[in-house]
Each structure stands twice: as C-alpha cells, then as structure tokens.
Amino acid sequence: MALILDLVEQAVQMLLVVAIAPLLLGVTRKVKARLMRRRGPPLLQPYSDIWKLLHKEAVLATNASWLYRTAPYVIFAATWVAAALVPTYATGLLFSWSADLIAIVALIGTGRFALALAGMDVGTSFGGIGASREMLIASLAEPAMLLVVFAVALVAGTTQLSSIAAQMIDTPVGLRVSLALATFAFVFVAVAENGRIPIDNPATHLELTMVHEAMVLEYSGRHLAMIEAAAAVRLVLYFSLLACLFFPFGMATADKSLAAVSLGLSSYLAKILAFAVLLPIGETLVAKMRVFRYPVFLGGAFAAAALAVFLQFVSRGF
Amino acid sequence: MLILALSCVAALLATAALAVALGRTASASPIVYAASLAVSFVLLAGALARLVADPAQISTLTLPIGLPGLGAHFRLDALSAFFLVMANLGGSAASLYALGYGRHETAPRRVLPFFAAYLAGMNLVVLADDAFTFLLTWEFMSLTSWALVVAHHDEPGNARAGYVYLVMASFGTLALLLAFGLLAGPAGAYAFDAMRAAHPGPAVAAIALVLVLVGAGSKAGVVPLHVWLPLAHPAAPSHVSALMSGVMTKIAVYGFVRIVFDLIGTPPWWTSIIVLAFAGLTTVLGVLYALMQHDLKRLLAYHTVENIGIIYIGLGLAIAFQQNGIPWAAALALTAALFHVLNHSLFKSLLFFGAGAVLSATHERDMERLGGLIHRMPHTAVAFLVGCAAISALPPLNGFVSEWLTFQAILVSPQLPQWGLKLMVPAVGALLALSAALAATCFVKAFGITFLGRPRTRAAEAAQEVDRISLAVMFAFALLCFLAGILPGIIIDRLGPVVQGLVGEMLPPQSGLAWLSIVPIAAGRSSYNGTILLIFLASSATLTAIFVHRFATRATRRAPIWDCGYPQLSPATEYTSSSFAMPIRRVFGTTVFAVREKLDMPGPGETRAAHFQVKVFDPAWRYAYGPLVRTATKTADRLNPLQFLTIRRYLTLTFSALIVLLIVVAAWR
C-alpha cells in the first residue's frame, strides 16, 4: 500500500515537472518581453508551440542516421529522469536514492552528449559549431557544478538529494559562507547550462552567436518538439535543484499528510515562479558574451565553488 | 590453480615457439590466435573461478630456476587473481578479434610469436612472487611488446616509437630495480615474503614508493613519463594496441599496488600527496592531449593516460586514508581504483577494436579523412558509441560507476587530519571533475568526426563493415560495459577480498541490497542504482516515443540538408576535428601546450587555397626530454675527440693516471 502511494507520488512528481515546464518558459518570456516594453506571447504559448510541432511532419536530412532520429527521445528522457529524481515539494521520493546528485549531473551530461552527437550527424558546419561550443561550455560548467555538489555534500554530509534537503530543513545549518559561494556558482552554471544570456541567447538565430540553436538547426517537427520540451524541462530541473539545495524550506519531509504535502507543493511552485521571474530580469541586465569570454564567466563560478569546497575542507564550520 | 596458470603460461610460450616454427605458412595466424584464445580463456575461467570460489586462499610455488639460491617464486592471491581475470579477458578478446582482424596482417612473422609471448609475459608478472622473477617477466613483457610495436618497422615513425618505448621501459625497470634493492637490503632478500616481513623505515619506504611511482608510472603512462605511450600504442597492430592500452598499463598499476600496498605496506602519509599530485596532473593533461589529437588511435592512447590518472587518484587516496587509520575509506578508494582498472580495460579495448575496424575498413587513422562511417559500418558504430559513452562516464554505463566511487572517496576525505591533504584532495577532485567533462568532449569529437557527418574522403565512402568475429568481440565488450554499469554490486563484492587483503577492510557487501543498488558507505550518505536508472531512461524514452507516434504524427520527409543557399556543400565545409577542438585549444591549449595556429587566408579574388596549420607541443618533450637529449648529444660530441688522439696523447693519459694513483698511494698514511 505504502509502496503504491510512493509510486503515485513519484509519478505525480514526474508529470508535474513535465507539466509545468512550458509554463515556466512562458513566464520567463513574458517577463522578458514586459521588461522590453513588449507585450510578449501569451503565457501558454510554449504549450501550443510544442503541440504544433508535434503534429508537423519531420523533415530529415537525406544523410541523417538513426542516431539523429533517436537522439531527441534520449535527450528528453535523460533530462526528464534527472528532473524527476530531484525532490520538488517532498523529500524521500521512492527512487530518489537510485541516483544521487552526482548521478543527476552525469545524467544531464548524457543528454548533452546525445544532443552534441545529433548536432554533428548531418554534417553541416552549424552542427559542428554548436556541438563544439556546447561541449566547451559543458567542460567549463560541469566541473563547477560538481564542485557545487561537493560543497553541498560536505555541508550535509551526503550526496543524497532527499537527505540533503531533509538535513537542511531539520537541522538548519544557518547562513554558511560556503553555501553562499556555492549558490552563486550554481546560478552561473544554471544560466550557462540552460543557454541563457549572457552565455547563449535562446531567441537568436544569428549563426555566429548561437550555440544550442545551431545544434538543432536541422531539426523539425516532433524531434524539434522533443528537444524544446527537453530544454524546458532542464530549466525546471535547475530551478528545482536550486530550490531543493539552497532554499528547501517548506518541503514535506517526514509526514506526508495532505497539509504538509500541499504546503510543500505550494512553496515549491512559489519558489520556481520566483526564479522564473528573476531569471529574465537578470538576463535583461547583461549583454551576450563572446564565445571566448565564457571561460571568464564560468571560471568565476568554478573559482567560487572551489573556494567553497576548500573552506569546507579547512573547517566544517564555514 | 597456480599450477594451471603456470602451465597455461607455458602453453602460451609453446604457442610462440610454434608460431616461429610455422613461419610463413598461411594457417599460422589462425592457429596461433586460436591457441592463445583457448589458453587465455582457460586462464580467465580459472582465475574467475578462484576469485568467486575462495578468493582468500593463497597458493604459492617455487621453481628451481631464476636467481641462484633464490628460485622462481610464484604466488596466486586475490589481487593476482583479479588482475589475471582482467588480463585474460583482454587477452582472449584480443586473440578472438585477431582471428578476424589478423587476416589483414602484412607481416605475420613479426607479430604472431611475440603476441603469444606477450600474453605469457603479462600473466607471469601478475604471478611473480620475488623481485627477480617480477622484473624478469616485467621486462620480458616490455621486450615482446616492443617487438610488436616495431612489427611494421617500415611505416614512418614506428621505429622511433619503438625506440622511445623500450628506452623508457628499461628506465622504468631500472627504477623498480632500485626500489627492490632498497626493500631487499644489502643482504639481498629478494623474495616478496621477506620484503613483506621486513617493515622498512619511513625514509626507505618513501624513497621506494617514489621509485615505484616512477618505475611503474613510466609503464602506466603517468605524466611526465607518458611520452612513449601515444607513440607506441598506435604503432602496434590494433589488437595489440588494445592489449597495451587496455591491459599492460593495468599490469603496471598492479605493480604499483603490489609493491606499495603489499610489500612496503606503510609508506608515510605525505607520499600520498606526491601520488595525488602526479595523478591529478596526469588526469587533466592526458585528456587535454587527447583532445588535441586527430589520429584516432593516438587520441585513444592519450586518453589512456587520463584514465591512468583517475586510477592513481584512487590509489593516492587509499594511501592517505590507510596511513591515517581510516581503513574503510581506504577500502572505498582502492575499490574505486580497481573498479576503474577493470572498466578501462573493458572500454579501452573496445574502442581500440573499433579503431582497428575503422583502420582495416578505410586504411585511415586520421579522423580528418574519415566521417559518415555510421552509414557504412553501422554495427561498428553502435559498439564504438557504447565505448565512447562508457569512457565519458555517462550513466548508466560502467565508466560512471568507478568515477562515482572515486568522488565518494574524495567526499569522505575532509576526515583527513593533515593540511597538505586537506588542500590537495579537493584540488584533485576539481581536476577530476574537469577531466570528466573534457573526456565527454573528447569522445563527442572522436565519434562525431569519425562516424557522423558526411565522408570526407573516398576511403571513408568506400568503407565496408568488418568481419563478424571482430563485431562479435566488440559487441561482447559493449555488453560487458552495460552489465558492469547496471550491476556494479557484483563486481564490488568480488573486489572485496582483494581490497581486504591490501588494506584490511572491505566495502559492505552490495549484492544483497534491495533493487541491486550500491551503497559504499551508508544508505543515508550515498547510493547509486544503475539498473533503476536504465529502466527509467529506457521506459521514459520509449513511452515518449510511443506517445508521440501514437497521438501525434509520425510523418517523415527526407530532404537535402539546409545549405544556406549554396548548393552541394562539399564535405570540406564540415567541422573538422581540429576545428571542433579549437575552443578548448584556445582556452587551455595556449597556456598548456604553447599551441601555435597559423592561418593563411587568401584575400578576396585570390584563387590559391587557404592554409591552416596547428602546432601542439607536448610540454614534457619540450621542457624535460628535449633538453635531456640535447645534453646527451652535446656530451657525446664533447667526448668524441678522445677517439682521435695521437698515441702520444694516449700515453699521456695513461701516464697522468698512473701519477695520480701513485700520488694517492704516497698521500695515503
């Protein structure tokens, strides 16, 4: 019985992340447009975009291989599973122990791996550009992300997301220098991984500046839909991670009473909505970077995270 | 079992003799490879049985050969059994693969005898139980592999590769010899048992450890002793490259583990800092070197260096923990290292087999001249892709598990008391994280440029899928990569007794756990479950696909690629491997490798071709070996005139030597 409940919970969680993903995208776009004095698309526009794409026929390049066709599903699945394993409104998910934070980071990597390969499959130079830049960003961002993981794990004494969150809630660690640094680094990484300004501009289609868009340039129809959905889910994933790691308050931990759960749910939604509003604000404040200034940006994140880890090694008090 | 192993080795040597006898006959190659396949399979089965059945049992044997008064000691314990499994897994796979691949061999007489002898040598190293036998077999292994490296001596660069290889190899052997001399003491107690019994003082232990790091490291490819590796591994025939990269470097690791953990036992804690420093350096530099390559086999060889670094990180941590009395953590780190040994032998062999398939299909190793092979050789592509994913440490494959364990070991290291370690370990962790990401980049490049896109040359267009046997081997190894990834608990449990024997602790048994997940330390702390992850991924992907195909359209139209309005884009417009690596080169290369890029772009209206040239310098050559060679040459030139003196001058030499000696006698007393 309890198992069934857990399964239900897990399923809810999975559906939840997929369900709200386009909405978040819509929110960010809307806010951004508003900040630019545009009216902007309706909030639910992403849903209809994906829906439309799903029903269009997919145009494949003549020399596209099976990898090109399967990649979108792999990407989506990897991102989705990763997102599904991050506790959103309640800790102690049924399967949350099957992959800890490191594994989740690696899962995102799996998705990226597939995406980059797919970008190179048809053999246009855009795919190449996109893939090589994406991997550059990844190879700068992933270590920073792992260091963030280290820092958090050292504070909480575990890499288990549920346990981390539970720990943070039950025994409030208070304000920690290392955690502050880690949060800072995490935000940078999240911006980079989601291809937001200043790293990448999701709205652009100017070949020389685009990264993510360049990779998926050849995609159309349902495949493109999958990739767009994956991108949206990834945004949710990072928001939930941010919420779960650094702002876990309000999560339902021990008691799974309806009240607690609903509290957790609402607080979760509030949190990620807040992030979805803050992100575009941040984006409008800065300008897109040249490719070769990424190292500076992500290097900052890396340095901050590394500093956090060092502090943890020096003394658990930080 | 030990008897069996030794007789198997004897059989391998007999096979080598047989190969010599068979000479040029057409049937030589299948016979030899079949024989070595059979023998190494028997060895594999035996060692596996031993590891599963009673790993704790230790069987020894002394033959009346070898060093006079000492005899040749052999010993089979859990550690040797594990490495026997690893070695013969690679050995039998390579033999099987060669049954197909070996048909293309142009000079079988230069390969066959040494192949069998090489297998014998690697097995003997693992079994040796005294310094003399160990070094003898160790160098025998180097010697036979040297012969294999120079098998195609007429191809440019191979002779040089062989030269650098053998010189470095004997350098390493001499370092090990010095270490043994130190451990054996002036009395010359060369048997490993005697060394185990004698507990060296901290100073001796430290010096010995450094010497072993140098000696075994030069064979394993620890930076800056790696220079021979990217030259030699690609030069050999591909199934041998697989053995050299996949197995021999691990035998070197075995040497390190055996001597440091078993014989020395208690090196001072600070030696771990040295090991960790070199390991971190090796990890990052190795993968960066690999990224700069465009020769497929050389890329793989350089990447071996990175994995060796990861393994040594585990070993360094194990030393640190053990010397600080945290055996369970030492067990964790050591398990991670040994697990990675197995994993790397799996996917690196797989990748070299794949590279060999590409080579035999296109006669090309240069990725810039390949591409689009996924259409021409689909099966190879699948296997190679699995290898790439595994080596990039992507879940749910095996590469991730060992890296995950290493990370877990790093995460418990704040318990280490010493400051040096407090600062070194997180730095190494950061380097490991960096290298993990770079490895993914490296293999996106390797697979993308070689198999994806459009063929860049005729050779790539005309490629044909390779023979069934090679494919079978590749798929078997791909499957093993999967299994090791989703069922790591089983392997960790097999490693338990091995680790137990070395650091006196082992990880808690995993196979009993629910859902087949692994919990290295405590359930609340960290756990990973490849099986569930795989199920999750597979189910969600298929569900989505079904959903999409069911409820949305599945209509598909083929169309030419988008050419920005320029019809028939030539393959030359594709991204090349050097252009793919360009951003990384810009970011890391300019500082690390002193990369020089020369672009000669014709102005508008000019009809001449544009030229782009990249020079990547290996700092090891630049700052270590180059000067060394120059000094040696200069010294030789300085001394050479002494060959051309007149008799009178020679007499003067004799005379002055005599006078000096006389003065010594006069001054004495």
Add this chain to the structure above:
Amino acid sequence: MSLFTDIGHLLAAGMLILSFLLLYQDRITATLNVFAAQAIVLGLAVGWQAQLQDAPHLFVTAAIALVVKGGIIPMALHRIVRRLEIHREIEQVIGGGPVMLVGLGLVALSIMLVFPVAGSVDPLAREDLAFALAVILLGLLMMITRRNAVTQIIGFMSLENGLVLAATGAKGMPLVVEFSVAFSILIAFIVFGVFVFRIRERFDTVDVGALDRFRGDRGDES
C-alpha cells in the same frame, strides 16, 4: 760491504742521471748515444748485482744489456735514422724546461713511495728500487714528450732499463734472465716495426702523429 753498496748505488744513480740527460737531448743521434751509455751502465749495474748476489745467471742479463742494448740496437737505430734522413733533425722537446721540473718531481715521488718503509729489506735493494722507479717514470715521461717515433722507442727502452734494474735488484728473483730476453725481443719487435712498416715511406714522416691520420671513425658522415 759499504763500498759494495756504494758502487751499486753509484751505478743506479748514474742511470738516473743519464735518464735526465735523455730527457732533454734534442738531437736524435745524441739521444741514441746517451741511451747506449745508459745501457752500458745498466750492464755494469746488473753485473755488479750478479757479483753481489753471486747469481751467475744475472751475468747473462748483464751481457744482453751490454751487447744488445749497448751495441746492436743503437747501431740499428743509427742506420734507420740515417735511412730516414732525419739524423740531422732537431726535434723540439715539448716544454723543455717544465719537463725537467716534472722529472725532478717524479724522482721525488718515487723516493717518497719506496723509501719510508725501509723495513727488513736491505737498503741497497730499496735504493735500487727507488732509482729504478724513477728511471721508469722518466722513460715514460720521455715517451710522451717526444713526437719522433725513434725517440719514443728510446724512451721505452730506457723505461725497460729501469725494469731490468729493478728486477735484478730484487734478490733471487726467478726468471729474471728470461724476462730480460723477452724484453729484448719485445724491443727488437718495436725496432722491427719501425723498420718494416717503413714509417717514412708509408707516412712520409716519422712523426707518430701522422700514424693517426687514418683514425677510426673520422670522415664518415652520419
């Protein structure tokens, strides 16, 4: 007894002095004559030892010294020198003055080496030994300060004189005669070598340096 020892001492010292003379002789013919003189003194010294130790076989050695080294070989060398038309050549000794100093140093060294342990052995043998050692070293020094094959041979022969002196000085040493014979043969070989290889015709000079024109690895490119 003291008289005897004094005479023995005297003869040995005479050889030493002749060695010094050899060292700075720069005309070949003169060098040959001085060598002959040294050989004769050697013969006398050996004869004296034979008398002293009443070891008749030593007279053979003495005779060899007198006849072969004092007579035949110098004559042969005179002929060679004349044949090679270098009997008028002035051969410059390398660093004449310093060489004398070095020679003195060598004498001092040899005395230092042999004397202090004048233990049970009778002093005569010791002194002879010291002088013999000095003669040997001086001969060697001469060999390396001359460029001319003939003078080098002379240097070697005076070295060998020193050896014979030492050998005969060693009381009751067996096979001394055989040794001296063997050495005479050796020297005969050397002379023979100069003669047969006809250094002049082969190398256009007696300068031994020229022998080294055809040096092992010279002139091979890579």
Add this chain to the structure above:
Amino acid sequence: MTAPLYAILLVPLLAALLLALVADYRWGAAINIVACGLTFAAGVSLLLVERVRTDVLLIDDFNIYLVTLTTFIGFTTSIFSASYIGHELETGRLTPNFLRFYHALYQAMMGAMNLALVANNIGVLWVGVEVATLSTVMMVGIYRTTAAVEAAWKYFILGSVGIALAFFGTILVYLVAQEVLGQGLPAMAWDRLLREAGRFDPRMLSLAFVFLLVGYGTKVGLAPFHAWLPDAHAEGPTPISAVLSGLLLNVALYALLRFKMLLAANPETLDVGRIMIALGLISLVFAAFMLYRRRDIKRLFAYSSIEHMGVITFAFGIGGPLANFAGLLHMTMHSLTKSAIFFAVGHVAQVKGTQRMADIRGLSVSHPVLAVGLALGVIAIAGLPPFGVFTSEFLLISSTFSRQPLLALILVFGLLVAFGALLLRLQQVIFGEPSGPAGRVKASYVPLFLHIGFVLLAGLWLPEPMVRWFRIVAAQLG
C-alpha cells in the same frame, strides 16, 4: 691427473708449430678447429678430474671455469673463423701465407691465455698475458691496410707500456713476498702468496697493485687506458675481435683479480676498491657516451666491451658476496655474449661488404635469421631479460643501491645511456628498407646461436657447481 692440464698448454703449442708449416689454408683451418676442439675437451675434462697444484701450475675454483670458458669460446671462434677466412680469401683481403701465420698465432694466443689462467706463478701469468697480447697485435695488423697497421701500432705501443708497468708491479709483489716467503719461486706462487698475504708489507703491496692495475688495466681496456681497444677490434679480423673481447680482456681482468685477492687478504692495505670503482664508473660512463658517435659497427661493440669491463671492475670494486658474484657472472656472460655479437657482426660485414652502419639497413628484411641473432645479442648485452647479463646487473645494481645509493645511480645512468645508444644503432641496422647486397650468408650460425643459447640458459638457470665456485671466489675477493 695432470694430463688435461698439460694438454690445454701443449696442444695449442704443438698445433701452432704444426700450423706454421701447413701451407694450405683449408688444412690450416681444419687443424685449427681440431686443436681447439681437443683443447676444449681437455678443458672440460679438467672439470671431471680432481684439482691439480704444482709449483708453476694451479687449478682452483677461480680459473677452472674460466679455462673451460676460454677453451670453449676459442673452439667456437675457430669454427667461425674457418668460414670467415674462406670469405676473406675470396674477397682477396688475405692471402694463404698470411693465413698460415694467422692460424699459428691463433693457437699461440690460445695457449698463452690458457697458460696465464692456470699459472700458479705471477711471473708465468705475466708471460702468458704478454705472449697473448703480442700474438693478437700481429693478427690485428694482418690486413696491412693503413688503418690496420695504425691500430696494430697503437695496440703495440700502449700494450708494451702496459706490459712494462705490469712487470714492475710483479717485481714489487715479489719483493714484498720474498721478505716473508724467502727468495725464489715460492715467493711468486699464488697459493703461497694468498696464504701469507696477511703478513706482507701493506704499503709496498698497495704500490705494486697500482702498477698492476695500470698495467693489466690497459689490457682490460679500462678508460683512460682503453685507447688501443676500439681500433684493434675494428681493424683486425672479426674472429680476433671476438677473442679479444671475449677472452683476452677476461684474462687480463683475471690477473688483476688474483692480485686483488692478495690485497683483500691483507686488511692493512690501501682500499683499492675505491680506485676500481672510480675506474669502472669512468669507463662505463665514458664508453656509454662514446657509443653515440660510432659509425663503424665493430668499433661500436668494442666500446660496449669497454663499458662492460667498467661494470665488472665496478662490481669488484664494490665488493661483498653479491657484487662479486655479479661481477664473476658478468665476466662469463659478457664473454659469451660479446663473442656471439662479433660473430653476427662478422657475418653482417661480410654479406654487406662494409662495417659502416650507415650503409647497413633493413637487415631483418634481407637476412632475417642474422638480424634475429644480432638483435638477441644486443638485447642480451644491453642487460635485458631473459638473458644472463640481466641477472648479474640485477644483483649488482640492487645490492649496490642499498649500500652506496649514489654510486648505484651513476651506474644506472651509465647503463641507461649505453642502452639508448645500442638500441638506436640496432634499430637503424635491422629495420627500414634493406640496403646493399642481399646475398646469403655462407657460414654456419651454430656458434652464434650456441652462445646466445647459453646466455639465455644462464639467465634462467645457473648450474649448481658454477654457483658454488662463484660463491667461493666471491668470498676470497672480499
């Protein structure tokens, strides 16, 4: 049971006289082989009969295996030489009456070396070494080319000076000995000297050793007395190079070690070990660097001989049971291996018609078996397993490092440098596109592979009596 003992001296003597009369070179070669075979048989039978000790002759643990080794290598070399000179006659480098000379001298040299080995008398020892030297001098010059004559002349002059100094040393030893043992033969007999060495005047003994070291050291080819060695090896007939490296150097070293035993038995004496260490390391490192600039393949291996003599001298200088054992083993292994290498080199030089390595390439393509032989030889001499040299170097380095780390490092450095040079040349010669004539080798490979086989065997297993002798001698060497 002195018959075999006299046989190894008389057979060569008679053979030498006989060969001086035989005009036909085929007969000469045949007689040469037969005589060497008989000598070898006698040498082997020495192992079976019980030890002999007379006033002049002596068989003990030290020289018994050296005699066997010497006669064995003499035998194999005579076989090799038979085919070698046949070719030399075809190419007209030698004429039959020179060969008469050559064979007679060959036997004379063998006899002299045996004499030096079995002598129980420091004077006879000296005579043996000198006769061997002089006979080889003449064989070195036998080609009569300017280079050969120069080599012979250099060898002759330097050798003679060595002879003289060694003789002076011998006189000194007699002087110190006769103070204790009284005048006459006893004061020159090994067994007595060794027994009474403790009572000798240490200072004079040390002085004597210095002269002997320089004198016999010249024969051993230690730097800086080595000058004659490379040219003598390079310019003489290859069989002579083989016996020079394989035997004569050993015999000279044997003489030196005999005297070292005296000093070892006398604690008061100067610690000559240091001097030997210094000379050994100088020779090793010097030769190692000289290897790089060699163009002539025979000269290359001549320098490698200098290098190994340095290693051996170093080993005895270090002393101690392990190092001395290693030194003795290394002596044996080096003579077997180096003579094998010279056999191979001889074949190479004959089929390719040159000794310049620059003109010899791709041997493994044109003459695979020969290439394998050469490669095995070089690998063995470079101290790689599973050959005997590895065993001795293993013992030497490991035992030295635990006692004298610094010296061991220098030793390792020298060995590594030398290895680099040898391997470089080997690869140049056997790999790449074949060059020059590809004619078949018209000689038997038996001697070559016989030697290598023995070296290989010794690398894996040493016969028990040999080990015992080595141990005893090692103990005596202190």
